[in-house]
Amino acid sequence: MPKYYVCLELGGTHLRLGIVDEQMNVIQFNRQPTRGLSEAADKVAYLVALLRSMVDHVGRAHVNGISLALASLMDRERSMVYSSPMVSGFDNIPLRNSLATALGLPVVMEKDVNILLLYEMHKQKLPMEGIVAGVFMGTGLGNAMCIDGRIYTGFSGAACELGHIPIAGLSEPCGCGKLGCIERKASGHLLAELAMQLHCHVSEIFLRHGQDVRVMDVVHHFAIAIATEITIVDPVCILLGGGVLAMPSFPMESMLQQVRDNVRTPYPRSTIRFAYASGDCEAGVIGAALHAKRVWGIEGETILQSPPAQGGKTLWEPPMLHV
């Protein structure tokens, strides 16, 4: 009997829904504006209605369970949503148990950046030994880390908040409630503010104003954040992603040079490797299925193992390599 994962990725702009089979093929996919959830008075009821229609589509007996990828801060046990800066009112909700009770199915949830890193590790066959870190330059500055193929969530569940490391001398308030986080200097949100001042669409800011000192300063702070991560954990590979990287004329080579300039020599400067997120629309729902499959220990637990060595060589080849 075929079995499926019903997956939902909640982002600041879009909510993506997918039904994924055991081989990680997406058999149904759609997306809708997150605004509907933001405006819903009863967030849980809104999500239950969406998920129930997906469950009914394939039949409850064919569903392994529900997997959620959320742009939210959550507890260590991944049962409670504490806050979701990009979704109005989606805070302090015991989401996992509420959905499980309403739908009568197992539910898992995880931070979206962790799910995206899992997806890219699977798709690009990134190394499962050592640390692979993801830095996502989108509206905010997202971060995720896998250690020996396992998502690192930290003691309290709040690990990898790279965007919220404090910068000495900076006192601007951050959305997290602190003052002076690096995200105030390195984020798509800041680029959007600059674009308004410069009277251009944010997607064209590098194309039209790439030499503006304020725009270059944002790129520099992205580089500082990445270099900080590399300095602390010396990862096997850094995966870079997020909508900012996809903007036309984003100065990738300049940013990578600034990263290298800010890490120690000879190591890790000479060994650091970069990979790039695919930007696949279905990454969140497939990643959520990968995560659920792993959490529930469903047969076929080969997905997140190291690629076998052949003749002393790893099968892994980064899509783009900058050393």
Ligand SMILES: [Zn+2]
């Ligand atoms: Zn902050």
